[in-house]
Amino acid sequence: MPVFLNKRVNVDGLFLREVREGSTTVYIPDIEKYVRNRSEYIPTSLPVFYNPQAELSRDTTVLIVSAFIRDSVINDMIYLEAMAGTGIRGFRVLNEIKVNKTLRIILNDANPFAAKLMEINKKEFFNNTPHVEIYNTDANYLFNSLRLRNLCPNIIEIDPAGTPAPFLFDAIRCIKIGGMLIVTATDTSCLYGKYPDACMRKYGSYVIINPFPREIGVRVLLYAIGHEASKISRSIIPLFSLATHNFVRVAVKIERGKTKANDFWKHQVGWILFCPACLYFEIYKGFSNIPHTRKCPRDKMELSLLGPLYVGKIYDENFVRNMLQVLPQMKFSAQNKRLLEKYLMWMLESRHIPLYYSLREIARRIKTSIPSINGVIETLRSKGYIATRTHFDETGIKTNANIDEVYATFLAYV
Ligand SMILES: C[S@@+](CC[C@H](N)C(=O)[O-])C[C@H]1O[C@@H](n2cnc3c(N)ncnc32)[C@H](O)[C@@H]1O
Numbered sequence: 001m002p003v004f005l006n007k008r009v010n011v012d013g014l015f016l017r018e019v020r021e022g023s024t025t026v027y028i029p030d031i032e033k034y035v036r037n038r039s040e041y042i043p044t045s046l047p048v049f050y051n052p053q054a055e056l057s058r059d060t061t062v063l064i065v066s067a068f069i070r071d072s073v074i075n076d077m078i079y080l081e082a083m084a085g086t087g088i089r090g091f092r093v094l095n096e097i098k099v100n101k102t103l104r105i106i107l108n109d110a111n112p113f114a115a116k117l118m119e120i121n122k123k124e125f126f127n128n129t130p131h132v133e134i135y136n137t138d139a140n141y142l143f144n145s146l147r148l149r150n151l152c153p154n155i156i157e158i159d160p161a162g163t164p165a166p167f168l169f170d171a172i173r174c175i176k177i178g179g180m181l182i183v184t185a186t187d188t189s190c191l192y193g194k195y196p197d198a199c200m201r202k203y204g205s206y207v208i209i210n211p212f213p214r215e216i217g218v219r220v221l222l223y224a225i226g227h228e229a230s231k232i233s234r235s236i237i238p239l240f241s242l243a244t245h246n247f248v249r250v251a252v253k254i255e256r257g258k259t260k261a262n263d264f265w266k267h268q269v270g271w272i273l274f275c276p277a278c279l280y281f282e283i284y285k286g287f288s289n290i291p292h293t294r295k296c297p298r299d300k301m302e303l304s305l306l307g308p309l310y311v312g313k314i315y316d317e318n319f320v321r322n323m324l325q326v327l328p329q330m331k332f333s334a335q336n337k338r339l340l341e342k343y344l345m346w347m348l349e350s351r352h353i354p355l356y357y358s359l360r361e362i363a364r365r366i367k368t369s370i371p372s373i374n375g376v377i378e379t380l381r382s383k384g385y386i387a388t389r390t391h392f393d394e395t396g397i398k399t400n401a402n403i404d405e406v407y408a409t410f411l412a413y414v
Pocket residue numbers: 048049050051054058082083084085086087088089108109110111114137138139140159160161
């Protein structure tokens with residue numbers, strides 16, 4: 001959690017309080033002044049959006065941007081946060097990333113109080129630095145005006161409250177080729193399969209309740225981004241993906257070229273069939289490769305279809321290694337550091353194996369208790385399989401063992 005400091009001020013009628021995240025201090029709206037009722041949702045009860053729970057998300061921004069800049073040969077970069085609220089994310093990028101390169105920060109928010117607070121923060125904590133520019137307009141309007149003025153950012157971050165879908169196309173068109181787009185979505189129920197109609201409408205994927213919701217959420221979001229990119233012959237390379245209970249977040253590199261954009265539809269888009277009864281699944285690569293087999297080979301139950309969605313690699317190994325290398329230098333809380341280190345290590349161990357088996361879901365189906373996850377992993381490894389945990393599910397195992405082997409190993413433990 002962020003550190004709430006004692007200093008409180010009132011600037012032009014805004015009640016503000018100092019808060020520290022990482023090594024960065026800024027003012028945020030004073031929660032105690034604006035939130036009277038415990039049942040209120042804090043971030044949207046404030047005159048300027050601030051969610052203390054999103055500190056982990058902001059830590060990952062610092063890590064992702066660090067890793068990207070470190071790997072780039074470009075010496076002069078622009079990072080744009082199009083929906084910046086208090087500006088804390090962008091100020092953290094400015095303050096916590098140590099590089100011998102010039103990094104300009106553009107912060108924007110449609111809410112005039114947000115723009116005002118960002119100006120206050122810039123003046124109070126960053127000496128009115130000329131490296132930070134603040135705008136108060138609609139995100140898509142800003143993307144288009146920057147593009148028309150030839151001021152394309154190398155990195156664009158979109159962090160709306162809800163779906164990022166309406167902002168993807170203009171952001172992709174604005175970003176420099178070879179640049180990075182970071183996207184957060186908080187409409188997780190829709191991405192995880194609870195609202196299939198909303199998911200089709202916003203993201204173009206048919207997704208129902210399924211046994212791997214968080215990874216499916218990532219794959220739906222990547223599909224939507226890749227789809228928007230392909231309209232202007234651009235394509236995506238996923239660098240990093242993360243899904244927790246309340247947000248889905250991806251960082252992708254934007255490339256140019258019809259062949260790569262076609263390749264997205266032929267090889268990275270696909271379909272997933274799964275058996276709701278036993279968790280068996282199949283993955284089909286290619287938009288036109290719509291599966292026809294609809295019976296589970298194990299129990300002859302009807303298989304359920306998800307798609308189209310992104311079925312390619314959801315992170316880049318070198319990028320994740322880079323993130324791991326810069327992590328120790330970061331001034332994040334010890335808890336967030338440990339968590340991120342664990343997640344990044346699991347990503348590398350999983351060697352791009354898609355989806356996972358949730359021991360909790362298996363236990364529910366065969367009406368037994370959940371065995372030791374590390375025990376099941378060790379046994380699978382001793383049989384020569386790759387088996388690893390995943391941040392997508394506390395009891396999830398990514399493995400190249402087939403489902404019968406997973407069940408046999410599971411049963412040996414209960
Ligand atoms: C989730 S909050 C951003 C939080 C911030 N990124 C952080 O890390 O603290 C979403 C913000 O988007 C702003 N917003 C909503 N619609 C917008 C639009 N069309 N263009 C620009 N900003 C918008 C809201 O005012 C709100 O501050």
